[in-house]
Amino acid sequence: MAKKKKPTLNFATDWSYAPAPESTDHVTIENRYDLFIGGKFVPPSKGNYFNTINPATEKRLSSVAEAEKTDVNRAVKAARTAYDKYWSKLTATERGKYIFRIARVLQERAREFAVIESLDGGKPIRESRDIDVPLAAAHFFYYAGWADKLEYAFPGRTAEPVGVAGQVIPWNFPLLMAAWKIAPALAAGNTVVLKPAETTPLTALKLAELLRDIDLPPGVVNIVTGAGNTGAALVNHPGIDKIAFTGSTAVGKIIQKAVAGTGKKYTLELGGKAANIVFEDAAIDQAVEGIVNGIFFNQGHVCCAGSRLFVQESIHDELIDRLKDRMETLIVGDPLDKNTDIGAINSKMQLKRINAYLKIGTAEGAELYQSACAVPEKGYWCRPTLFLNASQSHRIVQEEIFGPVLAVQTFRTVDEAISKANNTPFGLSAGVWSDKGAKVFKVSNKMRAGVVWANTFNKFDPSSPFGGYKESGVGREGGVHGLLPYVRLT
Amino acid sequence: MISFSMPASRTHPLAEVPTSPSVDQTGVEERVARFKTRSIKENAKMGALELILSMIDLTTLEGMDTPAKVRQLCAKAMHLHDELPGLPQVAAICVYPTLVGTARNALTGSGIKVASVATGFPSGQMPLKLRLAETRSAVSEGADEVDMVISRGRFLRGEYTYTYDEIAAVKQACGDAHLKVILETGELQTLDNVRRASDIALYAGGDFIKTSTGKVQPSATMEVTLVMLQALRDFYRRTGQIRGMKPAGGISTAKLAISYLVMLRETLGQDWLTPRLFRFGASRLANDVLLQIAKQRTGVYQSADYFSEA
Numbered sequence: 001m002a003k004k005k006k007p008t009l010n011f012a013t014d015w016s017y018a019p020a021p022e023s024t025d026h027v028t029i030e031n032r033y034d035l036f037i038g039g040k041f042v043p044p045s046k047g048n049y050f051n052t053i054n055p056a057t058e059k060r061l062s063s064v065a066e067a068e069k070t071d072v073n074r075a076v077k078a079a080r081t082a083y084d085k086y087w088s089k090l091t092a093t094e095r096g097k098y099i100f101r102i103a104r105v106l107q108e109r110a111r112e113f114a115v116i117e118s119l120d121g122g123k124p125i126r127e128s129r130d131i132d133v134p135l136a137a138a139h140f141f142y143y144a145g146w147a148d149k150l151e152y153a154f155p156g157r158t159a160e161p162v163g164v165a166g167q168v169i170p171w172n173f174p175l176l177m178a179a180w181k182i183a184p185a186l187a188a189g190n191t192v193v194l195k196p197a198e199t200t201p202l203t204a205l206k207l208a209e210l211l212r213d214i215d216l217p218p219g220v221v222n223i224v225t226g227a228g229n230t231g232a233a234l235v236n237h238p239g240i241d242k243i244a245f246t247g248s249t250a251v252g253k254i255i256q257k258a259v260a261g262t263g264k265k266y267t268l269e270l271g272g273k274a275a276n277i278v279f280e281d282a283a284i285d286q287a288v289e290g291i292v293n294g295i296f297f298n299q300g301h302v303c304c305a306g307s308r309l310f311v312q313e314s315i316h317d318e319l320i321d322r323l324k325d326r327m328e329t330l331i332v333g334d335p336l337d338k339n340t341d342i343g344a345i346n347s348k349m350q351l352k353r354i355n356a357y358l359k360i361g362t363a364e365g366a367e368l369y370q371s372a373c374a375v376p377e378k379g380y381w382c383r384p385t386l387f388l389n390a391s392q393s394h395r396i397v398q399e400e401i402f403g404p405v406l407a408v409q410t411f412r413t414v415d416e417a418i419s420k421a422n423n424t425p426f427g428l429s430a431g432v433w434s435d436k437g438a439k440v441f442k443v444s445n446k447m448r449a450g451v452v453w454a455n456t457f458n459k460f461d462p463s464s465p466f467g468g469y470k471e472s473g474v475g476r477e478g479g480v481h482g483l484l485p486y487v488r489l490t
Numbered sequence: 491m492i493s494f495s496m497p498a499s500r501t502h503p504l505a506e507v508p509t510s511p512s513v514d515q516t517g518v519e520e521r522v523a524r525f526k527t528r529s530i531k532e533n534a535k536m537g538a539l540e541l542i543l544s545m546i547d548l549t550t551l552e553g554m555d556t557p558a559k560v561r562q563l564c565a566k567a568m569h570l571h572d573e574l575p576g577l578p579q580v581a582a583i584c585v586y587p588t589l590v591g592t593a594r595n596a597l598t599g600s601g602i603k604v605a606s607v608a609t610g611f612p613s614g615q616m617p618l619k620l621r622l623a624e625t626r627s628a629v630s631e632g633a634d635e636v637d638m639v640i641s642r643g644r645f646l647r648g649e650y651t652y653t654y655d656e657i658a659a660v661k662q663a664c665g666d667a668h669l670k671v672i673l674e675t676g677e678l679q680t681l682d683n684v685r686r687a688s689d690i691a692l693y694a695g696g697d698f699i700k701t702s703t704g705k706v707q708p709s710a711t712m713e714v715t716l717v718m719l720q721a722l723r724d725f726y727r728r729t730g731q732i733r734g735m736k737p738a739g740g741i742s743t744a745k746l747a748i749s750y751l752v753m754l755r756e757t758l759g760q761d762w763l764t765p766r767l768f769r770f771g772a773s774r775l776a777n778d779v780l781l782q783i784a785k786q787r788t789g790v791y792q793s794a795d796y797f798s799e800a
Contacts, residue, residue, distance in 0.1 A: 286517025
């Protein structure tokens, strides 16, 4: 007897969506950006500039200055002067007012920031519009409120600012990470030198314009663009009192060595390889949605991405069928199209890295599955990808890929799920899916991870602390916890 | 997961109905919000509007309905807006059983189906034998489709075998007529119940599952419709049988109807994008869709006074 054909759904529909691109008319991007030091844009000392491109078209958007050591010196000096001359002399209430003003103007100019974020970084406009920019504004609002209430944040103690903070941020959430770093630093009374990532500097430079336009005292925030050398110059600068870094674990380790014995305070928010555990009693369709949100949000360029899926064996086939169906409906393409779900991979280098892992996973014996969607010819793209039948011993399970690639494994018992989930050098986040409250609490408490989501994933709020266990980092950002690295308590 | 307070005996066909998966309300709401952010423009919008028209069950279900009112409704169905040539027809007219004959005559030769509510609509609080007799009567009067209601009281008591049996009995009474099973989701309280009732209705032989009578608030919502579409999908995956969906009540704007289509497209795909398998039960939706089609064709919005009432 012939095997009965498995009923399948067809998502190549006669009726589909026409392009709905967000307009870019209202956005101005300068041909060239200088360094933002002491409240002014100043040219770099050696006169070097590098291009920043749109990863969806590979076209140049602008050139930005490359900050040399001398430029970093100037920026740190400006921050120190601003600290001594203006910022530490202001009342906490006045300081708070400035931060509220940043938040408000960022909200007013939200559309402009969202479009530039999508142009420069490749992320879909739906995300930059609904998540990145509103959340960045929310962080400024949140910490603005703390500025004159530090005595309540640390009852019975006096919180003094640390001084000048050196901050190095990654390319996956350029504006949001700038907000995460700048807002608590300013609220606690520090001044800042911030280095954006070299592939995505534009929204930070736009933020610099905004800070200038709202008359933030000169030098309170300085923004120096550049690559690794600029970052190293900042981290190693003796005038820096506190380092905040978000990026790869490899660079995090270098920074930790560099600051050893210097007395600098530091927080590191590093890589991750989060376990997303789905139990057989979970609400399965909502779990599928959470898996999609966990790994395909921001093209998987998320340090807390749910990149390791653990499915209880009894529901594996059913869940994977549904996940594949859902992946067929994800639209990959023009980041500025309002219907795009997955945008462009951030850079050529990152795409190369992801493609290398696709080869590694296949060679290791995992089964590659990608959705059938078309991708544009120009630009950097990766279809949503699953690796089925992956194992703990595979590199695609152990190493952070930082792309839309999900490694799928099964488990039989609760203990096995906990043990496999924790069997990693990382520990940034985890997800637990179950309809049973007791199980959710038990498993969540056993996760060696800084953030654990239950029956949801990738939810962020300024009041909620974020940070890692093990090689995922040191210290916490967000919430009251996020003030701690920026104060000295007496 | 729902446990059976009255377990089905091993021989009862309800034992063949798989355990319904649990449903997380918050997760469903989030998914629905995503459907609503889809931006449907230009050709896609025009395609959607025409598809929606073809999926409408133009409905009047009032105590004061008369043959004259139903004839007016049928005239509207056959002449939606003759000024705009090339429009599709609505799928069906939906009326009370006493008016099926009137509708049948008025629609002769049009290809538009006649649907009749039955089984003690809207409450279902009537002896089963009378509900079955009403069904047979509606079919003999010429109903192509029967929209039944389930006994929500019995369902909420956990009498799932009763629910299964009443649906199976009505299906049998329908003969060749298509059966739509109204769950009245506004009375079922939880999405878990909506899912369970959907599963029972499909396994008991319902050709369509339908959200609401329109007499209870809330009527159709995107949340309950999504859960019901997922039940249709899982039923199809398990049995290979393809069944239909009808959200009814409260869908009165083209914009909302387009969001439903987006949800249908991304949950079930191509095979369901047809009036054969998806209907809107609505009395006011058609004119808003016509207004939007006229806007797309002419570039300007026209006054509602240019569109005939039914």
